[in-house]
Amino acid sequence: MSPAPADREPAFASAKCVVTGGLGFIGSNLVHALVVRGANVHVIDARIPEHGANDANLAGLDVAIHDASIDDADVAEVCAGASYIFNVAGQVSHVASMRDPQQDLRLNATSHATFLETIRAVSPHARVVHTSTRQVYGRPVRVPVDESHPTHPVDVNGVAKLAGEQLHMVYGHVYGLAVTSLRLTNVYGPRQRLTSDELGFLPVFIRRALCDEVIEIFGDGSQRRDCLHVDDVVDAILLAACDDRAIGEIYNVGSPVDQSLREIAELIVELSGSTGGLQLTSWPSDHVKIDVGSVHIDASKIEALGWRSRTDMRAGLGRTIDFYRECPWYLSST
Amino acid sequence: MSPAPADREPAFASAKCVVTGGLGFIGSNLVHALVVRGANVHVIDARIPEHGANDANLAGLDVAIHDASIDDADVAEVCAGASYIFNVAGQVSHVASMRDPQQDLRLNATSHATFLETIRAVSPHARVVHTSTRQVYGRPVRVPVDESHPTHPVDVNGVAKLAGEQLHMVYGHVYGLAVTSLRLTNVYGPRQRLTSDELGFLPVFIRRALCDEVIEIFGDGSQRRDCLHVDDVVDAILLAACDDRAIGEIYNVGSPVDQSLREIAELIVELSGSTGGLQLTSWPSDHVKIDVGSVHIDASKIEALGWRSRTDMRAGLGRTIDFYRECPWYLSST
Secondary structure, eight states, X not given: OOOOOGGGGGGGTTOEEEEETTTSXXXXXXXXXXXXTTOEEEEEEOOOTXXXXXXXXXXXOOOEXXXXXXXXXXXXXXXXXXXXXXXXXXXXXXXXXXXXXXXXXXXXXXXXXXXXXXXXXXXXXXXXXXXXXXXXGOSOXXXXXXXXXOOOOSSXXXXXXXXXXXXXXXXXXXXXXXXXXXXXXXXXXXXXXXXXXXXXXXXXXXXXXXXXXXXXXXXXXXXXXXXXXXHHHHHHHHHHHHOGGGTTEEEEEOOSOOEEHHHHHHHHHHHHTOSSOEEEEOOOHHHHTTOOOOOOBOOHHHHTTTOXXXXXXXXXXXXXXXXXXXXXXXXXXX | OOOOOGGGGGGGTTOEEEEETTTSHXXXXXXXXXXXXXXXXXXXXXXXXXXXXXXXXXXXXXXXXXXXXXXXXXXXXXXXXXXXXXXXXXXXXXXXXXXXXXXHHIIIIXXXXXXHHHHHHHOTTSEEEEEEEGGGGBSOSSSSBOXXXXXXXXXXXXXXXXXXXXXXXXXXXXXXXXXEEEEEOEXXXXXXXXXXXXXXXXXXXXXXXXXXXXXXXXXXXXXEEOEEEHXXXXXXXXXXXXXXXXXXXXXXXXXXXXXXXXXXXHHHHHHHTOSSOEEEXXXXXXXXXXXXXXXXXXXXXXXXXXXXXXOOHHHHHHXXXXXXXXXXXXXTOO
């Protein structure tokens, strides 16, 4: 974890911080960063199977973990008096959202409406940062994609995440909650669930390389993605929570560098020394219709607040591979 | 009901047509139009209290009425083999959406995901027309508002309607359902529920005028609206169902003429001969934050398919007032 600038750190010292989805990938990295800064951290996590919650992600940290969905009534007590609420909980898988639309709508949209009612009731002055996704844009009609790009999601996940994000904005506008939503691109780094094929291509590529298995790339591998190390995402979340200019705003969070899936796979094979290599394969039917093609995010709006993607892809992937080599249980945990 | 052009009428003769929300305002006017055209009409309506369902709306018509929510399992039998599915069911009230977000999200979004799964299973070749709302745009950043205008809803109703609309588009894109969604503006005309203060300003203005009560206008009455007679909406729905160019598309449906709320109220007072008059009053707290200011829709996209708003406001309001004078039970029905 790269330290954030020192002038932002005092904000979190002894502050009551709630992190929903805090046992998962991005949530747990955020919890680590908050603990380093001396925060009083409460985690809310529903431990939904196959969604990334993992006790190992917070092992050894002095944080309170509450097993609950964000729409459970008893989260009110957890949120009461919180200074910061980081609402990271959600469902990530695009394919799963098409298999079970109701679950995705609940986890990404309707449960957030209930959670916002809870915040409104018990911690109306908390700073609230919600994590959204660039999936809300769907297939880009122009690149790079800035925040004014039309939102035409191509799958239920994108529809539900957009609704969740917009609910946060409505509660900000109507009730004065201090909300910010961040549209994240493909995120990689430590503490990600590697054993699912449905949480994005990066954990799949990394797992296969670490297991010396072949990395399969759908199509010709020319689709471009701007990947982001989770440390940079955590920086953006903390920055948004501390900057009043971010209240009521939506920001893209992405890297200025995009690469093709093939280039990313080749880099992972090289850095890991995988003997599995990579191969191009045809699109599975449940992926082809919901792929968004090449995406490149314009993050200049959040860069104007002082955020930068600081992690070079080669260095970030190298550290990520080292992390999983030291913690091999991520390759088999469920 | 003005007849649609004769060349479109044969499409509906003997065709199995399903109308969700068919006991309500727009749905029942659509049912009347379909019956005139010889269709075999099935209505699905959950009769949710205070949402506009009224048996009087379909009195004397030979149509099958199924008391069900669109997410009930037994609507599969109703939809099986349908040629046209008009998905008009929904929750209209902006204020109610803030009082009970979960109900609005269910009625406008999540139940539609289930309904689309049903259509996919039992009538994948049906033409599906969904009614959305200009509320999805929120407060306009430019007027007139065309379909590429950003969608930043200001209330839960707008969030949920947008999600419902996008779910239709996703099911079109991913599964090949032949979907169209129409974003309607303020609609008036016969068979509207007049006794609620939460279904838009037009039924309130009309009821008060017919009862010789004062029409209250929030603020200075300068906000502009483009109102649409329900006959024109029915025309648009039937046109969209018959034109293959509309498949997978979203259209604004609005009048080229906008007027201020004050002008509209004055016209209603004049046409009805109301002795109540009108008065300006301050904004109620539950309305002020979710008002969208002046709205004027650009409907040129659907006009390119041959649709026009054919009903002049003065003539349309005059006929509407005549209708309610002949059917005074609308002034007291619940």
